Amino acid sequence: MLTDKWHFYYLWFAMYDCLRHNIKQRVLLSDREFEEIEAVTTQVLLKKKCSLLTEGTVCDFFAFVNKGCLRSFSVNGKGAEHIVQFAFEDNWISDLQSYIEEKPATLSIESIEDSDILVIRKEDMERLFHSIPLLERWMRLLLQNAYVAVQRRLNHSLSIPAEERYAALLRFHPDIATRVPLIHIAAYLGITPESLSRIRRQLSSK
Amino acid sequence: MLTDKWHFYYLWFAMYDCLRHNIKQRVLLSDREFEEIEAVTTQVLLKKKCSLLTEGTVCDFFAFVNKGCLRSFSVNGKGAEHIVQFAFEDNWISDLQSYIEEKPATLSIESIEDSDILVIRKEDMERLFHSIPLLERWMRLLLQNAYVAVQRRLNHSLSIPAEERYAALLRFHPDIATRVPLIHIAAYLGITPESLSRIRRQLSSK
């Protein structure tokens, strides 16, 4: 999972820039508080197609993507994968259900590209909640956002056809088509790779 | 929306029992704190098929269902309804997106049965967050749950066929088939009423 030869280089003071910026969007913390958070983060450098979480183990962490791209997914009885979330730069990813209930994860998390991740363990997170009460609010806001996003996605998956959903996805993430293999986007949209391929042809002929 | 002739009768001390019980599941509050919450709740008695929130108005409240059943739904361009949530007794409902961002709601909320609702307005809620810090945690936990639930539903809607999703819904809410019209359950599952009717026939022949 960890690699020694690697191509992300950070000046010591730049490694947490993205994380700080991300947290600042929701709550205002002091430098000391940021340092407290940074003290409990672990950097994980993942090569493409490496696993950060495997179904069946308890997910005891939150991961922040500094660089690269991860996906969380479940595998059904017939071996088909269903993608719950893509996490690009500046996004958080976890198996919340497993994290909260401390039960074996039903999701797996894997890198799609070589990725640079910051991980915070649950026990550290809980400690942070006590020493930095504002983080409770931060977490609430993060969850609110995540909830609204997944609800919108559910609604769309029920109400609009796959072709439009794909077009909307492209509008929101213009680079997803080049960065993420078609097979994963299909698994995200809930259709077969063949169908998505045909949808692409249709869209490009317009 | 409000009705004068009505068939829910409460002893003064029983009206908030269900609400207290619901909050106690997540955080431990003092009687004084409960009273503070109760002081800002408004009881709303809704007849069947009455509206609590209409698409386009800002949703500035959280509603708790004491008795009865509500649904939140969106209407797409072609007039088709898609149900986001059913809220039975002991459940919360709102248009979180509208509530959070204070923008016009994309959802509507309506009663399915005669219902007894407790409403808390956002401004009061924010005040409560300040005077009862534990409520911040309560809200976080509520959101965590809601998030996990909607994510599971999204995952199921992508990965398992409507027939199994309906069977699972019945296992979780055995009374939904009698309390909620087929047409709404179909709108919840994302299929046509005709298809759900055929699914019912198949299931009952087993």
Next chain:
DNA sequence: CGTCTATTTGAATGTACTCAAAAGCGGTGG
């Protein structure tokens, strides 16, 4: 350059949809 995987294409199949009509059910007023 060759192998392995991802993507595209084609044809046949099946499932869910639409449209139309009949049956069932609940509520209302005579």
Next chain:
DNA sequence: CCACCGCTTTTGAGTACATTCAAATAGACG
């Protein structure tokens, strides 16, 4: 209390669209 009306649910037939399976092509990587 019963007859009627409107709405919900069921049933049927034809259709459209996504899927499956199979094969060809294109791309990525050592």
